[in-house]
Amino acid sequence: MKKIIWIYLVLVNIIFSCKTKTENIDFEKNVLIGIIPSIVDSTCQDPRIFLSPPTFITFPPPAGMNSITKATQGKQHKQLLKQWQFKLDSIEKGTSSIYLAFNLLIKISTDSLEKKLASYTNRKILKTNSKENLTMDINSIKLNKHFKFKNDSSFSKNINVWNEKYDFVFSGFFNVSRIVFDESKSYGILSAGYSCGERCGQGYIIYIKQEDNKWKIDKIEETWIS
Template sequence: MKKLLNLPLLAVIILFSSCEKKITDLEFEKKVMTEIFPDLIESTCIDIRLFSEPPPIIGQIIYDSEGNHIGIDSIKGTDEQRQKLLDWKNLKIKLERDTSKVIIGFDPIIRDSSKDLKEDFKNHFKNSKIFLPKQKKETEYVFDFKNIKLNNKFRLKNIALFPKNNKAIWRTKYNFIFGGVVSFSRIQFDKNRQFGVLDAAFTCGRLCGQGTRIYIKKVRNKWIIDDIEGTWVS
């Protein structure tokens, strides 16, 4: 009798298990990307206004006999230099407190990484086997980001709404604070779908930007960023 009573429960378990297995690799990837997307934006995008100018120096620059910069004599700092540094600090505090949204151009087409991430994946996640499907039908997909709530001051705008000419993107005067352009590659997972790796690129000008390799993992049923490595700087 007990065995008969357990049959409905067993049927439900089998049903849910089969439904979970039916989810395609692409559907699973989209689900993970949606979950971790706010953290990806926060980790890769920067407010370039905070880094556009270095802090003014206080003192006199010291050079050696060959004209190489070897230090700064802070004792010879002037009142004018101190005031410039104070103004720089006040501006930085003002920008940090600014609640205005910084608009980031986003390419919603998520493509395969141009780099082979297999070895980096194996080196970072020891004893994990990267998932490489035998027949890869999709090399890219369009990511629906519009309804994802971000954690910070950044807001995304489809890159298709910006000038198509790369030079024009940076020369155009916008009626909003334009912060740069961000894009992400597709995620490669291990066979057990517990670890992943993807590439990101953030550009803030024609000669301003950086690339990163992002390692993610599943902890307590939640996807988090495990580590970020720089891949290029412009």
């Protein structure tokens, strides 16, 4: 009789643990679905937009010429600036989609996220038994603006990926890690990365919090830049 009771208790514990694990995974996926669009907006860019306007550089007038040269240079710069602003406005008002290669396999972060979140919030960290990767459904994530995801498996994994001719605007590779939560599941932390070229990219630690039943970015820390 005792053996039967023991087996029953073990089975109940296994079932309860599996249910809790599933609920935690579903909760985390829903948070990722809600917060990824904001992370993309904060870390990714339209590669067609210049990072800065044309720089005004003055040169000394050549021998035999007067200061009119400087005025001419200023006029040319204003014209370049006007052209740059016109192109920028055209891109921002356009409807072209901007595609990001996204890895659907969400992995555990290599950063010490537990310690960072504990220090940031002064709260206890939620301990889970799951140290597994999880897989996202790309269609469940609705990005803002003109950004869209493509499965990164459809892109080359070597340096030639940046030289390919695409029939769409390719912004780069984007990834996030699994989230570490505090025990109340009011705060969370994850890492994110964005690569936009051979020597172009940045890594981040993203602190998130729940307000009015919605998750929002609370703070972003840059961890690396290329």
